[in-house]
Amino acid sequence: MRRSKVVMPKSIQINETYSLNYQFRSGPRFRMHPRASLRSLMERYVDLLWEPGSHKYNVTSFVGELDEILFGAEFSEFTDEMLDKLFSHLRKRGNSNATINRKMAALSKLLRKAHKMGDVQSLPEFKRLKEKAGRIRFLEPDEEVRLFEAINEKSELYGRFCIFLIDTGARLGEGIGLRWQDIQGERVTFWLTKSGKSRSVPLTLRATAAIRASDRAKRGPFTSIVQAKFRAAWNEAKQEVGLGTEPDVVPHILRHTCASRLVQGGIDIRRVQTWLGHQTLQMTMRYAHLASGDLDVCVPVLERAALARAEEQPMASASPLL
Secondary structure, three states: OOOOOOOOOHHHHHHHHHHHHHHHHOOOOOOOOOOEOHHHHHHHHHHHHOOOOHHHHHHHHHHHHHHHHOOOOOEOOOOHHHHHHHHHHHHHOOOOHHHHHHHHHHHHHHHHHHHHOOOOOOOOOOOOOOOOOOOOOOOOHHHHHHHHHHHHHHOHHHHHHHHHHHHHOOOHHHHHOOOHHHEEOOEEEEOOOOOOOOEEEEOOHHHHHHHHOOOOOOOOOOOOOOHHHHHHHHHHHHHHOOOOOOOOOOOOHHHHHHHHHHHHOOOOHHHHHHHHOOOOHHHHHHHHHHHHHHHHHHHHHHHHHHHHHHHHHHHHHHOOOO
């Protein structure tokens, strides 16, 4: 006997389908968040966050060191415990607060980008450590002469590069990255900077001469310089002129020397900030103490006040008591 097929009303079919879908979709969701390491995040975002140059090289090294401290651990959330571990290990390695701040700034920038893109679900609060002012080392005129002569003997190009750096205050990466089209008359524009903002500075006569002596067939006056080789020549020359025991006599001292000479020469701190390309005035204020010569005008004011008080004092003692 053939059974007749029972056809349910269309409204009931729809309701049952809705009921099943509702039960399935309203159930608990188990979503697996992606996991990544600091190194993999750096490979993904380094070119988006940092321009080519020495700063990009430095932050890559910083993040690589932090990844090594965490043993390459993969994570979907960056926790306070992980941050504390990094701080603890960096202190044990003898890093100063200033150095730790620079490394944490690179880490924070990377993680904020990863969080925005959905790679990291939560972030800890980054707190900047208090930095000591410290003494800023700069070259005295006689030290400059001795050091530059020793470097020039090793490489005429390196010698001219040092002159350019000390008279412009440029960082190594900025000087090496300079292109011929960035030089207009007696002014240069640095496009690849640490802050990401371009700046232009005028050239001294000897800085202009240092540029003009370079090979125009190259992309820029100093583009053929390899930082590692330049630093090696610097260290050799430093030893030869008796500065080998001073850890602060590194190529960056040329930038410090430029800033120091501007301040000592009476240039106001705001102009020095613009010249160096500092993002904050606080960075430039490290050189403010060198302008102490400007305080000499305060002495006559204080002496006049003391003299006036001395003149009034005898009159007051001669007055009869009421």
